[in-house]
Amino acid sequence: MYTLKMKYGRGTVDVSIPKKNLLKVIESNSSKEKSKTQEEVIIDALANPIASARLKQLVHQGEKVCVVISDVTRLWQKMSMYLPYIVEELNNGGVKDEDILFISATGSHREQTKEEHTLLLGEKLSERFEVINHNCHDEENLTYLGKTRFGTPVMVNKKALECDHIILTGAIVFHLLAGWGGGKKSVLPGICSYESIMKNHALSLSPNAGEGSNPLVKSGYTENNPLHQDMLEATSFVKPTFMFNVIMDKEGRISHAVAGNYIKAHEAGCKIVDQIDGVAIEEKADLVIATAGGYPKDINLYQTCKTVINAKEAVKKGGTMIILSQCTEGFGNDHVQEMIRNYDTVEERETALREDYSIAKYIGYFMSEVAQEFLFILVGDMDQKLVEKANMKVVSTIEKALEIAYEEKGKDLKTYLMPYGANTLPKFLK
Structure with missing residues (x-):
């Protein structure tokens, strides 16, 4: 038997399968720049911007x-570590503190508290x-700029538009709809209206009713991804001056950063x-066993979707997916629950x-x-x-899950x- 400890909630679970059945353990490739400190990564990126x-x-x-800046749901990107360097760069360019405005790109998320703002900026910047x-x-604090060719109305935070420069910050990871997070997502959905966000995200469905999800809207893909293209067009109305994004390794360190255009x-x-x-x-499997990586990534079903969307890429149609996700907070959202429970x-x-x-x-x-x-x-x-009603089976142990699968x-x-x-994306070499 082959046994692998996999994170589950705040602990781990031993997953054991016959060794002859194991195709591969799918995990991140190792980063080549671990010799740099996180601070050196940040400083190097700001000193060597791309196309800017x-x-x-x-x-x-x-x-x-x-x-x-991102909201507290993205606290893992360690913005309190890199924001002081961005402020220093602005100060060195002659910009005074009183002329710098921080806006939390909540998108359609809830407002952040003062305590959360302190976590975002760090003690000294706060x-x-x-x-x-x-x-x-808040329609009074939104400005309408026009429509994209996809029909999305671009309504953006008025205070951001009143500034001479808009700087985007964040982190780049695979994203289930936009291909990758970071970049333009700081504008749409980050600082746009609810109508803008929903119109854009509705592109996740096929243009034709009855065809379900749009196959062009997926992780790690942007070329013909309409949702990504729509976000880019919306951001072109805003014309950001500069962007700084970090990339994390599986230990949660800032391993890379990019800055510039x-x-x-x-x-x-x-x-x-x-x-x-x-x-x-090189091939798709009969069975994929995946974990989000433990708490808080497996806190609810809403968050679990990130794992499901990646694991789906590694399994044959009609195959089996076993997802280890504790979901201590259940669905995590009333709308997720509504879609799963209210329809047959x-x-x-x-x-x-x-x-x-x-x-x-x-x-849902x-x-x-x-x-x-x-x-x-x-x-x-x-x-x-x-x-x-959604054809999902729930069991309490990996042993029971394997029993059902076999x-x-x-x-x-x-x-x-x-x-x-939740982080690794299998890429099938057809």
């Missing part, structure tokens, strides 16, 4: 600068600056993420979603869509009755293990 002059050369005394929460529903620098960062977290596979079929869910789209509803829809395509077994704390599909199942399923 240095930030301190782009700003001038008397100009107002808006720095767009003594010098306040953070404004973006409110996607918000398109070119982001593209360079995406290539780095792809080299580290994009893992080539995937078709009914799609119709309801098209009539009243929300991101959380799409997550997508999970049911996957459960129709694969044998979907969740190892977690959720009540089986809550998800049975009983329904046979014991000789070629298997992939994904210990960091």
